[in-house]
Amino acid sequence: xxxxxxxxxxxxxxxxDTLAARRTESLAELLEFASIPSVSAQSQxxxxxxxxxxxxxxxxxxxxxxxxxxxxxxxxxAVYAEWLxxxxxxxxxxxxxxxxxxxxxxxxxxxxxxxxTVIGDRVYGRGVSDDKGPLLIAVQVADAYLSAxxxxxxxxxxxxxxxxxxxxxxxxALVAEKAERLRADFVLSADxxxxxxxxxxxxxSARGLAALEFTVRGxxxxxxxxxxxxxxxxxxxxxxxLVASLHxxxxxVAVEGFYDGVTERTPDERAATARLPFSDExxxxxxxxxxxxxxxxxxxxxxxxxxxxxxxxxxWGGYTGEGSKTVLPSEAHAKVTCRLVPGQTxxxxxxxxxxxxxxxxxxxxxxxVRPSDHSASAYHIPADHLGRRVAREVLExxxxxxxxxxxxGGSIPVLxxxxxxxxxxxxxxxxxVGDEDIHAPNEFFRIxxxxxxxxxxxxxxxxxxxxxx
Amino acid sequence: xxxxxxxxxxxxxxxxDTLAARRTESLAELLEFASIPSVSAQSQxxxxxxxxxxxxxxxxxxxxxxxxxxxxxxxxxAVYAEWLxxxxxxxxxxxxxxxxxxxxxxxxxxxxxxxxTVIGDRVYGRGVSDDKGPLLIAVQVADAYLSAxxxxxxxxxxxxxxxxxxxxxxxxALVAEKAERLRADFVLSADxxxxxxxxxxxxxSARGLAALEFTVRGxxxxxxxxxxxxxxxxxxxxxxxLVASLHxxxxxVAVEGFYDGVTERTPDERAATARLPFSDExxxxxxxxxxxxxxxxxxxxxxxxxxxxxxxxxxWGGYTGEGSKTVLPSEAHAKVTCRLVPGQTxxxxxxxxxxxxxxxxxxxxxxxVRPSDHSASAYHIPADHLGRRVAREVLExxxxxxxxxxxxGGSIPVLxxxxxxxxxxxxxxxxxVGDEDIHAPNEFFRIxxxxxxxxxxxxxxxxxxxxxx
Numbered sequence: 001x002x003x004x005x006x007x008x009x010x011x012x013x014x015x016x017d018t019l020a021a022r023r024t025e026s027l028a029e030l031l032e033f034a035s036i037p038s039v040s041a042q043s044q045x046x047x048x049x050x051x052x053x054x055x056x057x058x059x060x061x062x063x064x065x066x067x068x069x070x071x072x073x074x075x076x077x078a079v080y081a082e083w084l085x086x087x088x089x090x091x092x093x094x095x096x097x098x099x100x101x102x103x104x105x106x107x108x109x110x111x112x113x114x115x116x117t118v119i120g121d122r123v124y125g126r127g128v129s130d131d132k133g134p135l136l137i138a139v140q141v142a143d144a145y146l147s148a149x150x151x152x153x154x155x156x157x158x159x160x161x162x163x164x165x166x167x168x169x170x171x172x173a174l175v176a177e178k179a180e181r182l183r184a185d186f187v188l189s190a191d192x193x194x195x196x197x198x199x200x201x202x203x204x205s206a207r208g209l210a211a212l213e214f215t216v217r218g219x220x221x222x223x224x225x226x227x228x229x230x231x232x233x234x235x236x237x238x239x240x241x242l243v244a245s246l247h248x249x250x251x252x253v254a255v256e257g258f259y260d261g262v263t264e265r266t267p268d269e270r271a272a273t274a275r276l277p278f279s280d281e282x283x284x285x286x287x288x289x290x291x292x293x294x295x296x297x298x299x300x301x302x303x304x305x306x307x308x309x310x311x312x313x314x315x316w317g318g319y320t321g322e323g324s325k326t327v328l329p330s331e332a333h334a335k336v337t338c339r340l341v342p343g344q345t346x347x348x349x350x351x352x353x354x355x356x357x358x359x360x361x362x363x364x365x366x367x368x369v370r371p372s373d374h375s376a377s378a379y380h381i382p383a384d385h386l387g388r389r390v391a392r393e394v395l396e397x398x399x400x401x402x403x404x405x406x407x408x409g410g411s412i413p414v415l416x417x418x419x420x421x422x423x424x425x426x427x428x429x430x431x432x433v434g435d436e437d438i439h440a441p442n443e444f445f446r447i448x449x450x451x452x453x454x455x456x457x458x459x460x461x462x463x464x465x466x467x468x469x
Numbered sequence: 470x471x472x473x474x475x476x477x478x479x480x481x482x483x484x485x486d487t488l489a490a491r492r493t494e495s496l497a498e499l500l501e502f503a504s505i506p507s508v509s510a511q512s513q514x515x516x517x518x519x520x521x522x523x524x525x526x527x528x529x530x531x532x533x534x535x536x537x538x539x540x541x542x543x544x545x546x547a548v549y550a551e552w553l554x555x556x557x558x559x560x561x562x563x564x565x566x567x568x569x570x571x572x573x574x575x576x577x578x579x580x581x582x583x584x585x586t587v588i589g590d591r592v593y594g595r596g597v598s599d600d601k602g603p604l605l606i607a608v609q610v611a612d613a614y615l616s617a618x619x620x621x622x623x624x625x626x627x628x629x630x631x632x633x634x635x636x637x638x639x640x641x642a643l644v645a646e647k648a649e650r651l652r653a654d655f656v657l658s659a660d661x662x663x664x665x666x667x668x669x670x671x672x673x674s675a676r677g678l679a680a681l682e683f684t685v686r687g688x689x690x691x692x693x694x695x696x697x698x699x700x701x702x703x704x705x706x707x708x709x710x711l712v713a714s715l716h717x718x719x720x721x722v723a724v725e726g727f728y729d730g731v732t733e734r735t736p737d738e739r740a741a742t743a744r745l746p747f748s749d750e751x752x753x754x755x756x757x758x759x760x761x762x763x764x765x766x767x768x769x770x771x772x773x774x775x776x777x778x779x780x781x782x783x784x785w786g787g788y789t790g791e792g793s794k795t796v797l798p799s800e801a802h803a804k805v806t807c808r809l810v811p812g813q814t815x816x817x818x819x820x821x822x823x824x825x826x827x828x829x830x831x832x833x834x835x836x837x838v839r840p841s842d843h844s845a846s847a848y849h850i851p852a853d854h855l856g857r858r859v860a861r862e863v864l865e866x867x868x869x870x871x872x873x874x875x876x877x878g879g880s881i882p883v884l885x886x887x888x889x890x891x892x893x894x895x896x897x898x899x900x901x902v903g904d905e906d907i908h909a910p911n912e913f914f915r916i917x918x919x920x921x922x923x924x925x926x927x928x929x930x931x932x933x934x935x936x937x938x
Contacts, residue, residue: 041790041793042790042792102788102790102792104794166792166793193696207695217759218759219756219757219758220758221577221756221906221909221911222574222908222910223756223908224879224908224909225780225808226676226806226878226879227773227877227878227879228878229778229780229806230763230773230776230777230778230780230808231762231763231769231770231772231773231878232758232761232763233760236781237713237715237716237781239784240709240710240711240712240784241709243705243709244709244710244712244713246706283700287688287689287690287701288689289687289688289689289702290834291702291832291833292700292833293701293831294699294700295699300700301700303699304696304700307699308699309698309699311698311703311706312703312706313694313787313788313794313795313796313797313798314788314789314794314796314798315705315785315787315801316784316785316787316789317783317785318782318804319782319783320783320785321510321511321571321573323509323510323571324782324806324841324843325570325571325573325782325804325908326806326879327782327783327908327909328782329782329783335788335793337694337698337793339698362762363762364758364759364760364761364762366759408695409693409696409697409699409700410696410795411695434696437690438693439692439694439795440691440796442690
């Protein structure tokens with residue numbers, strides 16, 4: 001069963017009209033959703049995670065005809081919804097997440113992170129860009145179709161998880177358990193980020209991830225640095241030596257075996273990246289960094305998309321408060337994540353780093369390494385994939401210019417889950433922009449993107465139905 | 470005017486009887502004093518600093534005949550008291566401090582730091598050993614003499630400051646301003662620490678101090694480490710390289726000029742240190758460290774007393790909370806203190822370190838260095854000093870064995886002030902023991918030391934009066 005194009009176009013027009021009439025309430029919904037501090041990493045926010053899941057289910061239940069379910073996991077639950085009324089039409093699985101990053105450091109926020117605040121054409125708050133704003137756009141488009149036309153142009157399943165910011169640890173088991181329910185032609189992801197607010201873009205690759213934490217221990221308790229200093233190894237000195245040993249002066253990762261399997265890109269691929277509208281000067285102005293720095297022999301975009309990295313995300317020990325405390329601390333700690341590219345195996349990376357740390361451990365301290373289950377393989381979507389082609393067409397329609405096809409420095413662990421468990425690819429279709437300070441203080445979302453996102457998602461569903469005919 | 474020995478002995482006996490009768494209330498006074506969180510380093514405790522000063526003044530005013538004054542400074546005030554009724558007899562200046570170290574990390578305490586708790590023959594609480602317990606001993610001895618005999622064997626001035634734990638920044642100005650009032654033959658310090666609970670000891674040297682903090686800055690704000698990682702210098706990597714550069718692998722400080730002026734000790738001096746009853750095995754068992762580590766070519770005690778050091782006291786940046794946060798942080802911070810020996814000039818050290826840091830600064834970050842006014846010269850008291858000889862005699866009387874003469878790894882900045890402004894030496898006469906976890910969680914004071922301290926201070930005053938005859 002399929003519907004003629006004029007009927008689809010009528011449906012699209014009705015949906016777009018409905019969305020236009022609901023613009024104010026669409027923003028109001030985001031303000032309400034983002035006021036729930038659904039921080040998956042912090043156990044004190046467990047009740048808020050449930051509140052957010054319940055809020056999202058209630059919103060989905062407003063969409064006439066959607067079947068909504070809460071899917072528990074061993075961690076935070078996922079929210080699922082489906083509409084399967086177009087027998088024979090394609091089925092897409094819309095992915096997003098309702099959890100957010102921790103808001104710390106709180107003193108760097110200009111507004112309260114969980115009191116979403118509109119300033120000009122932006123809304124500020126933790127999670128507005130990653131991923132509550134983009135996620136709601138997809139829901140609102142489905143609601144508009146359902147209320148205006150009584151159905152959707154294609155079959156749609158929604159899967160919104162609550163653990164993306166902590167590595168989606170329980171999603172693989174959930175997807176495996178629900179594989180039959182989740183069957184789809186491909187995933188359309190409401191998570192991700194566009195290149196810029198002015199130019200549409202399609203993300204066609206993402207780096208993988210591996211993570212670990214380690215602790216260096218010296219004396220059994222904190223000691224007076226005057227009395228004991230100079231006669232015992234200071235864990236802060238030892239951890240600094242370890243961290244410094246992880247990179248060569250030329251910016252390469254110094255861990256043995258780290259680059260094994262990494263394939264060099266072709267001269268054509270490198271040239272395509274070099275043609276993208278990007279300047280180091282503008283990038284430095286945007287980030288406020290005094291200069292670029294990275295692996296010798298590569299440009300900034302290649303360093304972000306195509307080369308693996310090892311980054312410290314946290315390093316701490318001793319007295320960090322106001323004033324001075326003459327302490328020789330008992331412990332020092334580090335958090336590490338690596339971004340990986342095709343050819344690297346995430347599960348092998350923590351072991352390589354541990355071996356390096358043990359080889360370089362200074363005398364007088366012990367080392368504990370804790371590998372994380374936060375892990376993802378690198379990803380690349382084929383150029384001729386239907387979902388990618390539809391996205392290209394729709395973005396050109398909405399913006400009047402073909403999208404740039406770009407890489408992604410970050411990782412979305414679920415890409416690998418969908419590929420391995422369901423055997424399907426993922427198309428990024430998020431209306432977040434990469435400069436919206438996600439994972440940092442003062443995260444924001446551009447309010448005009450809501451209308452653009454409505455246009456694009458509504459057209460995507462209609463166009464996908466046409467392609468199928 | 471001087472008094473015959475039998476009269477002094479009568480006075481000593483009466484004072485000792487009084488102290489013995491007051492033993493329980495002496496401990497109760499310490500519990501009350503140590504319950505005031507007089508943390509000089511933390512501005513939220515400014516009201517508690519005043520409470521502690523007022524408590525101390527009230528206690529001194531209980532001593533019949535003491536003249537008590539509050540001496541304001543630009544920081545926390547000092548408490549002063551004097552009894553000058555023995556014209557022609559020696560005058561001693563008793564020094565101590567009523568401020569304490571910050572109690573952090575709080576989760577490592579077994580009892581509340583400001584709810585002093587008696588367990589067996591110890592009292593646990595911040596400041597009980599450093600310096601409220603030892604300070605109160607001196608006050609209680611003066612009180613006993615005054616109430617039992619109506620006077621003291623020698624003239625006594627008390628100076629208790631409130632900024633010792635933050636470097637005594639305002640004491641030099643105060644001592645200069647009050648130089649006439651503070652005139653004395655020498656300082657008898659109730660601050661310091663004995664070698665062990667079993668063997669009496671006299672501290673005859675102390676290391677000096679220099680301090681600084683520094684901050685490494687990269688991007689203007691925290692960035693997503695997935696998107697940006699690998700293309701900008703990570704301040705955590707940069708600060709680790711800087712900290713690692715400060716020492717050579719053989720444990721020496723690698724800062725150019727750091728050892729300038731340091732004189733090697735003679736073979737006799739080194740042999741005397743080697744004869745002291747000390748074993749690395751026992752030291753490691755006490756501290757729980759997996760091994761000793763320090764400057765090559767020196768033993769543990771020499772590394773602690775006679776060699777200069779550079780120690781990190783705090784190092785931090787990025788996400789340090791529960792779980793993971795994939796952040797490339799904007800800043801990283803370090804707190805540094807150096808312990809110095811005779812021949813080094815504290816004021817020159819921060820500049821040398823800053824020059825080293827600037828020379829070793831990795832690309833892509835900026836550096837800010839903040840020298841501290843926390844500073845002290847190294848100290849050594851002459852072997853034939855009257856105050857040192859009296860201390861030796863009294864400790865042998867009380868303990869039945871001559872005291873060991875030892876060095877001190879830590880610093881007491883006021884030693885330099887008393888030497889330079891008043892021209893007098895300082896004799897350490899504290900009944901704290903070096904293993905009482907001062908500056909660390911679970912600081913404690915041995916309750917039997919109160920009675921021993923009473924004996925020793927009472928005899929010290931009597932013996933000093935005799936020596937003068």
